[in-house]
Amino acid sequence: MATVANSDVFKRSRMKQAGKPSAEDWASKRSAHFNCKSQSLSPWILKQAAGFLKIPGIISRGGGLPISEHFPYSEILMRSPQMMRFITEHVKLVSNPTYAKWQACQTLGSAGALEQAVLMRCDRNRGNCVLTEGYTFASALETMAPKVIEVVSVKTDDQGILPDDTHDVLTDWDVSVQGSRKPHGLYTIPSAQIPTGAIQGIERRRVIYAVCRKHNIFILEDEPPESLGSYLAGVVASFLSLDIDGRVLRVDSFSNVLVPRSRMGWITASNQVSQCYLPHVEFANPRSGESAQIILWKLLDDTWGYGERNMLFATCEELLPEELLWLKVYNTRHSKHLHRSLLEREEEIFQSALQRGALRTSGSWFCAESHTPPRKLFLHTTFVSATEDSMKSAF
Incomplete structure (x- = not known):
């Protein structure tokens, strides 16, 4: 059973905040920002017809959904508040969109939503390309590759994307030289960026957003869910919070929080963008199942632990020098530097760690422009996939 619910149902009157401006009219810009398929898709007609069931006294002779008496169960005692209620209130609490009409839609996790x-938005026949960090989430790159979408990397520092370089790339774009249209989308992970861990400060985000407004760039913001409580006050405002045009689609996910492959998440965007997104979901991936919603809501309602993260911190404090901030390997000083490429040395380190019983991911897997030689050599590690004892052994 998949719960079909609209976030508008769970917006309290005080949440509507009359007086907020409307998002920009994206319907008039569909040809520039949405592909031909998006422009031709519309919500299922049978689902639209179901809206008439709200009319008092109406007798349904249309859709195929049976009346309650025809279901084999008289009652199901597994009850919970709507997961959509939590999502809606969470979006309002954390991001609080500046425009009046926004909508949250449930997904099967960030990969499916992306x-x-x-x-x-993209079409291989239109020569679309997307901007992103020089190194970014490998699954996102693999999602774009089969669609023949060119990924253009921009320079970064310890706060992520550099606005000036982004502006220069867009300003100097030459279709005859690049062979594709000027980018009209930015994919970014602004907090705890994968794999670099960079966090964009609030001023950096404001400048990046201003650059995107100037060049009419749509932002796809991909972030893990924030924790609530006292930590919430320190959360940097998201691009969705800064958005005044409706040019941001934010992806949140609880994927792998419950059990492997148990995927659940949501996207948040202006109503116009959401209505363009929903038909793609209806024709492809359904919403998350009721069982996943119930289990996840119970987890969120009762507890939220940080044990795995703290375990990694404790291991670092025990096994690494206290004054260590960042470990950088100067591979150019290796005696065989001139005889092996960076990729060959990276593979050697990967295989050596594997032979010693430790699996880590290679930095080149996250390289946005995979056709160009990597400029850095690094490994990416995580704290969620090992016990405390095995984590110490891996160190």
């Missing part, structure tokens, strides 16, 4: 967002 694929539908890409399918909504």
Whole structure:
């Protein structure tokens, strides 16, 4: 059973905040920002017809959904508040969009949501390309690759994307030289960026957003869910919070929080963008199941632990020098530097760690422009996939 619910149902009157401006009219810009498929898709007609069931006294002779007496169960005692209620209140609490009409839609996790967002906007026949960090989430790159979408990297520092370089790339774009249209989308992970861990400060985000407004760039913001409580006060405002045009589609996910492959998440965007996104979901990936919603809501309602993260911190404090801030390997000083490429040395380190019983991901897997030689050599590690004892052994 998949719960079909609209976030508008759970917006309290005080949440509507009359007086907020409307998002920009994206319907008039569909040809520039949405592909031909998105422009031709519309919500299922049978679902639209179901809206008439709200009419008092109406007798349904249309859709195929049976009346309650025809279901084999008289009652199901597994009850919970709507997961959509939590999502809606969470978006209002954390991001609080500046415009009046926004909508949250449930997804099967960030990977599925990203694929539908890409399918909504990009088309291999239009020469689309997307901006992103020089190194970014490998699954996102693999999602774009089969669609023949060119990924253009921009320079970064310890706060992520450099606005000046982004502006220069867009200003100097030459279709005859680049062989593709000027980018009209930015994919970014602004907090705890994968794999670099960079966090964009609030001023950096404001400047990046201003650059995107100037060049009419749509932002796909991909972030893990924030924790609530006292930590919430320190959360940097998201691009969705800064958005005044409706040019941001934010992806949140609880994927792998419950059990492997148990995927659940949501996207948040202006109503116009959401209505363009939903038909892609209806024709491809359904919403998350009721069981996943119930289990996840119970987890969120009762507890939220940080044990795995703290375990990694404790291991670092025990096994690494206290004054260590960042470990950098100067591979050019190796005696065989001139005889092996960076990729060959990276593979050697990867295989050596593997032979010693430790699996880590290679930095080149996250390289946005995979056709160019990597400029750095690094490994990416995580704290969620090992016990405390095995984590110490891996160190």
